[in-house]
Amino acid sequence: MSESDQVTNKNSEISGVAERYARALFDLALEENAIEATEQDLGRVDAIMSESEDFMRLVKSPVFTADEQLTALSAILDKAEITGIVGNFVRVVTRNRRLFSLPGIIKAFRNILTVHRGEQVAEVTSAQPLSDADLTALKASLKDALGKDIAIDAKVDAELLGGLVVKVGSQMVDSSVRTKLNSLKIALKEVG
Structure with a gap:
């Protein structure tokens, strides 16, 4: 069974979109030798989501346009000093109108990382x-x-x-x- 199959089997509730984005983020972090920094920054984004109902509303609500989400999210990321791979990645997810998948992406990334680490x-x-x-x-x-x-x-x-x-x-x-x-x-x- 491949690493990807193991991750997919571990969490069937994670959507295919979230899995694909998480895999792309993991591959980039691995290529850039930035796995730990990416994991930490994703943890900080996850903490912001957990602590702020307004942020979760921004993530999940289809009412906001991509530009509105991107403007608000950029301000949040800048204030939290989340830059580099994760900052850019979250902005790409937002531009692609997939921000609602961010919680699943974070979970899928953690699953991929867990399998990678054994x-x-x-x-x-x-x-x-x-x-x-x-x-x-x-x-x-x-x-x-x-x-x-x-x-x-x-x-x-x-x-x-x-x-x-x-x-x-x-x-x-x-x-x-x-x-x-x-x-x-x-x-x-x-x-x-």
């Missing part, structure tokens, strides 16, 4: 953001348990109340407070 992705959802120390400890625990290098895709879902949900491939461990409370509620209904 790692496995662990999707970790927590009620609050995990500290760097927590992520490092979790990564080490998962590596010990699975015998593979692990890349963590961390998400926050306040509805979990506490604990973690960890998914690696088809395996999932749900130690969230929400799930424990739901189990308790079911058990109490059976008793009552």
